[in-house]
Amino acid sequence: MGLTSAHWGVYEFAVKNGKITEMKPFSEDPDPSPIGPSIVDLLDDPMRITAPAVRESWLNDGPGSAPEKRGSDPFIRVGWDEAEKLVASELDRVRRTHGNQAIYAGSYGWASAGRFHHAQSQVHRFLNCLGGYTKSKNTYSYAAAEVIIPHVLGGNLMEILTRQTSWQSVCGNTGLMVAFGGLPAFNAQISNGGTGAHIQRTGVREAAAKGTRFVNLSPRRSDVKHDIDEDWIQLRPNTDVAVMLAMCHTLLAEGLHDQAFLDRYTTGFDRFSAYLRGASDGTPKTAHWAASISGMAAEDILTLTRQMAAERTMLTVSWSLTRQQFGEQPFWAVVALAAMIGDMGKPGGGVGFGYTITNYLGNNVFKMPYAPLPQGQNAVSDFIPVARVSDMLLGPGQPFDYDGQQYLYPDIDLVYWAGGNPFHHHQDLARMRLAWQKPSTVIVNEWCWNAVARHADIVLPCTTTLERTDIGMTPRDPYVISMDKAVEPAGEARDDYEIFAAIARRLGVEEAFTEGRNADEWQRWIWDQSRAAAAEIDVEMPDYEAFRQAGHYKSPALDDDRIFLSEFFADPVGAPLATPSGRIELFSQTVADFGYDDCPGHPSWMEPIEWMGAAEKRYPLHMLSNQPRTKLHSQMDNGAHSRSIKIDGHEPIEINPEDAAARGLKDGDIVRVFNDRGSCLCGAVITDHVMPGVVVVSTGSWYDPIDRAARDSMCKHGNPNLLSPDIGTSKLGQGPAAHSCLAEIELYDGPAVTITAFDPPEIKSRPA
Numbered sequence: 001m002g003l004t005s006a007h008w009g010v011y012e013f014a015v016k017n018g019k020i021t022e023m024k025p026f027s028e029d030p031d032p033s034p035i036g037p038s039i040v041d042l043l044d045d046p047m048r049i050t051a052p053a054v055r056e057s058w059l060n061d062g063p064g065s066a067p068e069k070r071g072s073d074p075f076i077r078v079g080w081d082e083a084e085k086l087v088a089s090e091l092d093r094v095r096r097t098h099g100n101q102a103i104y105a106g107s108y109g110w111a112s113a114g115r116f117h118h119a120q121s122q123v124h125r126f127l128n129c130l131g132g133y134t135k136s137k138n139t140y141s142y143a144a145a146e147v148i149i150p151h152v153l154g155g156n157l158m159e160i161l162t163r164q165t166s167w168q169s170v171c172g173n174t175g176l177m178v179a180f181g182g183l184p185a186f187n188a189q190i191s192n193g194g195t196g197a198h199i200q201r202t203g204v205r206e207a208a209a210k211g212t213r214f215v216n217l218s219p220r221r222s223d224v225k226h227d228i229d230e231d232w233i234q235l236r237p238n239t240d241v242a243v244m245l246a247m248c249h250t251l252l253a254e255g256l257h258d259q260a261f262l263d264r265y266t267t268g269f270d271r272f273s274a275y276l277r278g279a280s281d282g283t284p285k286t287a288h289w290a291a292s293i294s295g296m297a298a299e300d301i302l303t304l305t306r307q308m309a310a311e312r313t314m315l316t317v318s319w320s321l322t323r324q325q326f327g328e329q330p331f332w333a334v335v336a337l338a339a340m341i342g343d344m345g346k347p348g349g350g351v352g353f354g355y356t357i358t359n360y361l362g363n364n365v366f367k368m369p370y371a372p373l374p375q376g377q378n379a380v381s382d383f384i385p386v387a388r389v390s391d392m393l394l395g396p397g398q399p400f401d402y403d404g405q406q407y408l409y410p411d412i413d414l415v416y417w418a419g420g421n422p423f424h425h426h427q428d429l430a431r432m433r434l435a436w437q438k439p440s441t442v443i444v445n446e447w448c449w450n451a452v453a454r455h456a457d458i459v460l461p462c463t464t465t466l467e468r469t470d471i472g473m474t475p476r477d478p479y480v481i482s483m484d485k486a487v488e489p490a491g492e493a494r495d496d497y498e499i500f501a502a503i504a505r506r507l508g509v510e511e512a513f514t515e516g517r518n519a520d521e522w523q524r525w526i527w528d529q530s531r532a533a534a535a536e537i538d539v540e541m542p543d544y545e546a547f548r549q550a551g552h553y554k555s556p557a558l559d560d561d562r563i564f565l566s567e568f569f570a571d572p573v574g575a576p577l578a579t580p581s582g583r584i585e586l587f588s589q590t591v592a593d594f595g596y597d598d599c600p601g602h603p604s605w606m607e608p609i610e611w612m613g614a615a616e617k618r619y620p621l622h623m624l625s626n627q628p629r630t631k632l633h634s635q636m637d638n639g640a641h642s643r644s645i646k647i648d649g650h651e652p653i654e655i656n657p658e659d660a661a662a663r664g665l666k667d668g669d670i671v672r673v674f675n676d677r678g679s680c681l682c683g684a685v686i687t688d689h690v691m692p693g694v695v696v697v698s699t700g701s702w703y704d705p706i707d708r709a710a711r712d713s714m715c716k717h718g719n720p721n722l723l724s725p726d727i728g729t730s731k732l733g734q735g736p737a738a739h740s741c742l743a744e745i746e747l748y749d750g751p752a753v754t755i756t757a758f759d760p761p762e763i764k765s766r767p768a
C-alpha cells in the first residue's frame, strides 16, 4: 500500500493498472475522517482541468478585454508552450509598465497538504524571484484575533495556538469546560498540513469520563452531543462579548474574582473594571443587561459564573467568534474573563482558543524545527489585510487603516492565484465579481473547474497530491508522512513547481527559482535541513532513505502535559510576555492610542450593524455560515461524500421548527435565502439543533449563478457568500465578518433549476 496525506488525515491506497483501487484510513488513526476517499473518483472526473486554457475574449482581444465576461466566457484550449509564453509576457509587461506591486498574489487558501508542493509557498517563491508582489496578511480563519492577541498576550497567534493546554491536562483536572461556539466535532477532522491521528473526539470523551462537565454557549448545538452529555445554553449570534462582560461583572460584584492573580499577571484591570461597573459609560455590565442583548437568561449567567469561580474552569472560544463585526472583542474578553477567574497557568484551567475546531489544538505535540521551502525576499512592501481584496481592487490609491497605521491600496493590474478559492472564501460575491473586473489579467493554477478557475483569464492545470511525491510535515502534528505518487497526472497537468520553473526559465530566473534542484532533490533538501535542525535540539531523525523506506516518522512525545504560557505563570518577571507591560493587557494603551471607535483600549461591547437585536432589522433571521462537515471548504464539493448530504443537489440549510412553521416550510423544501446583497437556493433541514431566529448554511457549495453573465445572479446551489457582508471586523484587524449577516427565507416557487456547478465550462479547440 502507498501512503498519502491530506488536511483531513492520512490514507493508505492500492493501485492497479494505473488506477487507485482502494483507499483506506491510516492504520494509526483511531478516528479517521470519511472525507478522504472522495478524491479517487475526481482524479479523472469531467471537472478535471487537463490542459491549459485561456478565456476567449482575453485571447482574441488581449489583456483587459471584456472583463465582465469573466465567469461566462468560453475557454480556448492552448498548448503549454503558448500558455507559458502568455503568462511570462504578461508578468513581464505588468512589472515593467506598472511595477511589481501591481501584481496581487496573496493567493490566500488552504491548497493541499505536502510540504514541498504547497502551492502558496511555490507561487510566493516564484514571484519573489521576479521582484515581488503585493501580499496579504493574516487569515480568513481568525484575522481579528491575529491582530488583537499580540497586544494582549504578546507573540504570534498561530504560534500561540500550538502551545494551548493539552487534552492530557484537561482530562482529570478540568471541572467545567465552557465552550463559546460549542465543540463542533466535525471540524476536528481537519488540521492544516495534515494529521496522522485524530484526537479531539477522544479528548472530549475521556475528559467527560473523568468528570469534566461541558457547557455549550451557542446558537447551535455542538456536534459532539451524541458523545457526551453537554448542557446547551442558547445565545444570539454576535453577543458573546456581552455575556463575557456580564460574567466579569458578576465575579467583580460578588467578590469572586482572583485579585492576587490580576495583581501578579495583568495590567489595566482598573480601567477594565471601571467599564464593567459602568463608571466610564454609565452602563453597568450586569447579567440583566447581557440577558437583554444575548437572550441568555440572567439567572443562567449568574449561576454559570458562580460555578466558574468554584470549579477548575477551562474557557474555549470558537474561531467563528472572530469572523464577525468587532471580532477582536471576543478573544480579548475571554482572556479578561479567564484572568478574573484566575485558573490560567493551572492544569486544565484558563483559556483555550478553540478545542475541537481543528485537530491540532490541545495535541501534546513536541514542536519540531521542520524546514520550510525558502521563500526568498519580497521586494514589494505593499500588502492588504487578506479580506480587503475587493476594497483594494475597487479602490486603488485609497487609504485604509490597519493595526494603528494607515496605508494605501495599490493599483492592481494582474492577479495570480494558486491554492485558494476566493469564490469560496470571500464575502459578498456580487461585489467581488465587480472588483474582479479591475485587473487586466487573472492567472489561476487549479486542478478542477471550480469558480476561481472559471473566473480566470489563463488557467494552468496542476496535479493533485496523488499525482506527485511529497513529504507530509508540519510542526503541529507528530506524524511525518512519506507521500507516495499513486497515479500519473491527468492529461497535461503539471506540478505547480514545474509550472513555475518553466515560466521562470522564460523570464531568465530559473536558476534563482530552482537552485538547480528538481522536486525530488528539494524534498531531500527539506528533510536534511529539518534533520540537522532537530539534531541541534538533540532529537534524532532517521536519514532520508530510512524515512522513505519506513513510510512515516513520528516525533517524540512531550514529557509533560502542556499548560498554556506555563513559563510566564511560573515566573512573570523572569519570563515576561511580549507585551509593553510584559503582562496580560486587560487595558492596552497602545490600542487605546490608535483612537479607533470600533476597537477601544479594553474589551468592549459594541452593537453590530446586523444582528438579531438590531433596532431596525431589514431581515429577521441571523444566517451563520459554518464549516462544512463533509469536506474542507470548497474542496471536493463535487465528490460523493459532499454530494451525499445535499438536498436535490442543494446545500442544506438548518432551520428551527418555529421559524419553519411561521413560513409554512417542511423538511426537504427548496428555499430561497436572501437579503439585499444576494440570494441562494438551499434544501430545508428542520431541526431544533439550531435556536429560533437563526439559520445555518455551511460554506463550500460551488458558486453556481442562474445566469452566469449577470454579476448578482442568484446561486442555485447554495453558496452563503452571496449574502454575507464584505466589511472589516474593525480598523484594527480588518478581518472578514461573514457571521454578521441577517437574511430571510421563503419557499422557492420559481422555475425549476438544474445544478450546473459540476459541469465544466465550454472549452473550444482552435480551428486547425
Ligand SMILES: Nc1nc2c(c(=O)[nH]1)N[C@H]1C(S)=C(S)[C@@H](COP(=O)(O)OP(=O)(O)OC[C@H]3O[C@@H](n4cnc5c(=O)[nH]c(N)nc54)[C@H](O)[C@@H]3O)O[C@H]1N2
Pocket: 108, 109, 110, 111, 112, 117, 119, 140, 141, 142, 323, 417, 418, 419, 420, 421, 422, 424, 425, 426, 445, 446, 447, 448, 450, 452, 462, 463, 464, 465, 496, 625, 626, 627, 632, 633, 634, 635, 699, 720, 721, 724, 738, 739
Ligand atoms: N461565509 C463564510 N465564508 C468563509 C468562512 C466562513 O466561516 N463563512 N470561513 C473562511 C475560512 S475560516 C477559510 S480558511 C476560507 C477557506 O478558503 P480557501 O482556503 O480558499 O478554500 P479551499 O476550498 O480550501 O481552497 C483551496 C483551493 O486550492 C485548490 N488546490 C488544492 N490543492 C492544490 C494544489 O496543489 N495546487 C493548486 N494550485 N491548487 C490546489 C483547491 O482545488 C481549492 O480550489 O474560507 C473563508 N470563508
Ligand SMILES: Nc1nc2c(c(=O)[nH]1)N[C@H]1C(S)=C(S)[C@@H](COP(=O)(O)OP(=O)(O)OC[C@H]3O[C@@H](n4cnc5c(=O)[nH]c(N)nc54)[C@H](O)[C@@H]3O)O[C@H]1N2
Pocket: 140, 141, 142, 180, 181, 182, 184, 186, 187, 188, 189, 190, 217, 218, 219, 220, 221, 235, 236, 237, 238, 239, 240, 318, 319, 320, 321, 324, 354, 357, 358, 624, 625, 626, 627, 628, 629, 630, 631, 632, 633, 739
Ligand atoms: N469539516 C471541516 N472542518 C473544518 C473546516 C472545514 O472546512 N470542514 N475548516 C477549518 C478551518 S479553515 C477553520 S478556520 C476552522 C473554523 O472553526 P470554527 O470557526 O469554530 O468553525 P465554524 O464551523 O465556522 O463555527 C463553529 C460554530 O460556532 C458557532 N457560532 C457561530 N457564530 C457564533 C457566535 O456569534 N457566538 C457563538 N457562541 N457561537 C457562534 C456555531 O454554532 C458554529 O457551528 O474549522 C476547521 N475545520
Ligand SMILES: [Mo]
Pocket: 140, 141, 142
Ligand atoms: Mo479557516
